[in-house]
Amino acid sequence: MSKTTGIVLAMGAVTMVNQSVFHSHPIDWRVPAATGLAAIGFDLAEHLWPQGAELLAWTAFLTVLLTRTDPKIPSPTESALTWWNNGGK
Secondary structure (H helix, E strand, C coil): CCHHHHHHHHHHHHHHHHHHHHCCCCCCCHHHHHHHHHHHHHHHHHHHCHHHHHHHHHHHHHHHHHCCCCCCCCCHHHHHHHHHHCCCC
């Protein structure tokens, strides 16, 4: 397993949990499909440029945490901040 695989799988997991668990939306099956394709792509890119692929994977993970993938659903960071401000409820 390459260094970027775990990062890419974490991106997909964070996106799915934020949409389906925290905001009660149905599972968007495009997310796991895109995660699998991204993991394959990053693995191939890591053979060409290991440091760049890993840096890009971490940048993408940070982007998933901070931005909305769907305009109607808050980002994971927004969801965590709302949870924190409501006293964990």
